[in-house]
Amino acid sequence: xxxxxxxxxxxxxxxxxxxxxxxxxxxxxxxxxxxxxxxxxxxxxxxxxxxxxxxxxxxxxxxxxxxxxxxxxxxxxxxxxxxxxxxxxxxxxxxxxxxxxxxxxxxxxxxxxxxxxxxxxxxxxxxxxxxxxxxxxxxxxxxxxxxxxxxxxxxxxxxxxxxxxxxxxxxxxxxxxxxxxxxxxxxxxxxxxxxxxxxxxxxxxxxxxxxxxxxxxxxxxxxxxxxxxxxxxxxxxxxxxxxxxxxxxxxxxxxxxxxxxxxxxxxxxxxxxxxxxxxxxxxxxxxxxxxxxxxxxxxxxxxxxxxxxxxxxxxxxxxxxxxxxxxxxxxxxxxxxxxxxxxxxxxxxxxxxxxxxxxxxxxxxxxxxxxxxxxxxxxxxxxxxxxxxxxxxxxxxxxxxxxxxxxxxxxxxxxxxxxxxxxxxxxxxxxxxxxxxxxxxxxxxxxxxxxxxxxxxxxxxxxxxxxxxxxxxxxxxxxxxxxxxxxxxxxxxxxxxxxxxxxxxxxxxxxxxxxxxxxxxxxxxxxxxxxxxxxx
Numbered sequence: 001x002x003x004x005x006x007x008x009x010x011x012x013x014x015x016x017x018x019x020x021x022x023x024x025x026x027x028x029x030x031x032x033x034x035x036x037x038x039x040x041x042x043x044x045x046x047x048x049x050x051x052x053x054x055x056x057x058x059x060x061x062x063x064x065x066x067x068x069x070x071x072x073x074x075x076x077x078x079x080x081x082x083x084x085x086x087x088x089x090x091x092x093x094x095x096x097x098x099x100x101x102x103x104x105x106x107x108x109x110x111x112x113x114x115x116x117x118x119x120x121x122x123x124x125x126x127x128x129x130x131x132x133x134x135x136x137x138x139x140x141x142x143x144x145x146x147x148x149x150x151x152x153x154x155x156x157x158x159x160x161x162x163x164x165x166x167x168x169x170x171x172x173x174x175x176x177x178x179x180x181x182x183x184x185x186x187x188x189x190x191x192x193x194x195x196x197x198x199x200x201x202x203x204x205x206x207x208x209x210x211x212x213x214x215x216x217x218x219x220x221x222x223x224x225x226x227x228x229x230x231x232x233x234x235x236x237x238x239x240x241x242x243x244x245x246x247x248x249x250x251x252x253x254x255x256x257x258x259x260x261x262x263x264x265x266x267x268x269x270x271x272x273x274x275x276x277x278x279x280x281x282x283x284x285x286x287x288x289x290x291x292x293x294x295x296x297x298x299x300x301x302x303x304x305x306x307x308x309x310x311x312x313x314x315x316x317x318x319x320x321x322x323x324x325x326x327x328x329x330x331x332x333x334x335x336x337x338x339x340x341x342x343x344x345x346x347x348x349x350x351x352x353x354x355x356x357x358x359x360x361x362x363x364x365x366x367x368x369x370x371x372x373x374x375x376x377x378x379x380x381x382x383x384x385x386x387x388x389x390x391x392x393x394x395x396x397x398x399x400x401x402x403x404x405x406x407x408x409x410x411x412x413x414x415x416x417x418x419x420x421x422x423x424x425x426x427x428x429x430x431x432x433x434x435x436x437x438x439x440x441x442x443x444x445x446x447x448x449x450x451x452x453x454x455x456x457x458x459x460x461x462x463x464x465x466x467x468x469x470x471x472x473x474x475x476x477x478x479x480x481x482x483x484x485x486x487x488x489x490x491x492x493x494x495x496x497x498x499x500x501x502x503x504x505x506x507x508x509x510x511x512x513x514x515x516x517x518x519x520x521x522x523x524x525x526x527x528x529x530x531x532x533x534x535x536x
Contacts, residue, residue, distance in 0.1 A: 004130050011133035015140035018385070019106060021392050022099045022150055026092045028395035031147050032489040036278055036329035038148075041399075042462070042493060044330075045152040046427025047439075049094055051077030053430050056084050062244070065445030065453060066438045067427075071244035072251045074235075075190045076154055091400070091432050094152035101156045102149035108163040109341060110136045115170050116306035116345070118352045131348035134377055135341045142340060143387040144279045148333045154192045155333045161188040162198050162334075166309055169205035177206065178220045182227025189232055193252075194334075197320040201313035208305030250444050258326045272322040278329045279336035282380045287314075287339035290346040297350065304349045310338040347373045402485035402496045403432040409483045409498060410435065410458055417500075418457035425460065425496070440469055447472040457501055462493040477501040 030041035046053065051061040051070030061077070062068055070077045080094055087093040113132035139145055149156045161184055168180035181202065188195035203221065210216035240248050260268045277284045291311060294301045302308050314335050321331055351369060406429065410419055419436060421429055426437025440459070443450050451472060459479060461469065473479060479499040488494050 008130050008133040011130070011137040014381075014385075015106065015133070015137040018137075018140040018146075018388060019103055021388070022102065022146060023096065024392060025395035026095045026099070026150065027400050028397055029399050029488060030151065031143075031391045031394075032396055032398075034143075034147060034391070036144070036147060037490055038329045040151060040153055040328065040330045041488065042425050043428060044154075045091070045094060046425070046429070046431045046437075048073060048154055049077050049080045049152060049431060050427045052080035052084050053089050053427065055081055056089050057430065057434060058436065063438065065443055065450050067250075067254075067442035068244070068247040068444075069251055071240060071247035073154065073190065073192060075187060076157055079157075080152070089431060089434065091152075094431065095150055098152045098156050099150060101160050102145070105156065105160045105163055105337065106136050106139055108160065108167055109139065109337070112163060112167050112170070112306060113341060113345060115167070116304050117348060118304075131344050134381075135344040138283070138340050138344065138377070138381060138384070139337060141381060141384045141388055142280065142283070142336070143384055143391060144283075144329075144336055145333070145340075146388045146391060148330050151330070153330060155330055158188060158192045158195055159334055159337050161191060162195070162201070162313070163337075165198075165202045166205050166306070169202055170209050170305075172209070174216075174220050177209065178223050179227070181206070181220070181224040183231070185224070185228040186231040186235075189228075190235065194317070194320050197316040198313055200316050201309045204312055205305055205309045208309075246444050250442075254442050255324070255326070258324060260323055260325050264325075268322050268325050271327060272318055275327050275329075276318075276332065276335065276339075278332050279339065280380070280384065282383055283336075283340055283343075286343040286376060286380060290343040293350065294342075294346050301346060301349050304345060307342070307345055307349065310342045310345070313338045314342075344377065347377070398487040399428075400432055402487040403429050405485050406460060406483065406496065406498050407433040407435055413500070418455055420454055420456040421458045421460055422451065422456040422501075423460035425462070429460065448475075451476060459499040459501055461497055461499070463495050463497070465497075465499075473501070474504075476504065478504050 030038070047067060048069055050068070051074065054063060055061040061070060061081075079097065083093055083097050084090070110132045113135050114129060117129075117131060165181060165184045165188065168177055168184060171177040171180070185195070185199070185202070188198065206221055206224075207217050210220065236248075276287075279287075294307050294311065317331075317334050321327060321335075324331075351366070351373070406421075410421070421435050421437040422440050423429060423437060424439060424441045426439055429435055430437045438450060438454055438456060440447060440461070445453065447469070459465075459469075459473065459477075465479065470479075478501075480502050481497060482500050483498045485496045485498070486494060487496050
């Protein structure tokens, strides 16, 4: 079918072009004045790559008492270390790795949609190859995906491993599915521990690939689970527990400051659902509509096992978001990718799985369905292309410029001062400039002990010095403000202020003022004091 093939290749060309645009302006800011105010742009690229950054800059990945997330989440810094060994520590290299991971996700998503389509399941024909192309194009042009897959954070790698696990579960070779899942699931956990919430999605795909037969499911699932547990247990008991157990536990305790309670449960659930609109004002309603159609027509729609798997993926991770109750936009990237695929897969399955729709008896209904679905998907595609093009065409470099200017101030200081920077964005500064740093917010040591142990020479903070930071620094240092650099668009964090940490200034004791004692009133016997004497 020539029109279908032409449409497929045009869509894949659009996807390829917009994916290539992800590599342009890699050192630019996370898009300013976007709908997403996310703290990760200040910290996470450095925090979760710190193991690789320190290994190459300091000769060791571990800094006692500081924030060491690599103890619990080693996979991403390990990949960065391999890359940095060739490129050197670089923000551009780290982001290029993240974009490459997204490219691999697009490829796996295409294969997954094709394998689970009617054509992939039964070999009906090539027509359904259009649907995977539409899904990949929607992902490639998504402004939400563009913004967050260009950050060197954990979520893109987690999505890739999750998609690979779904693809592995569809394999008809049981030994291949067993080994692949046994390896991929612990890799997901070692990338980001929230991967456990994706387990139901993978289990459903394996259940479907087993022909919905319990025994066949267990024959693959149980060995895979044992292998996964063995790999993770080996890492934990051989590497973490002997040396880094405190850091491992700290990662979870540090993130326990928010959570859902009985008092706020309804509000949290409602906010979790409402904030899904971050992934796109058109994409998200289309995904919700696709879910509704899939539930109503589940007997026919669920013949495609990818549909319930994608829904379980979204529900499972949304449950984590609500439980954690820290609704940062970056967390929704894990949900956005499957939900962007879902309307395409549901539309395809609705068209081809409906009884009688493949016969010439309903040409009008088929035409109307294609017109409506095509118009909706084309509108989403066009709107997202425009917004992503705007991001591509208006790069800003305020954060990188601020970091470079900060480095210039420190290097210009002629005193024999420690170059170590204390900052919540210190790891990002290390990634961009090579300056050593420690965190002023997270760490297994208290801030007072951490500062006393490492004796930083500089302190960088956003907009103001918080009271707890001043309380920790004041006994040991006098903070001298030396520079300020504007960066980003958040009114609460748009000025990076650099302080020089000088020795505390000892105030000279003030001379004591001599107390003036008036002379005694002297009068003769029987004499009354005058008015001036009384005033005295």
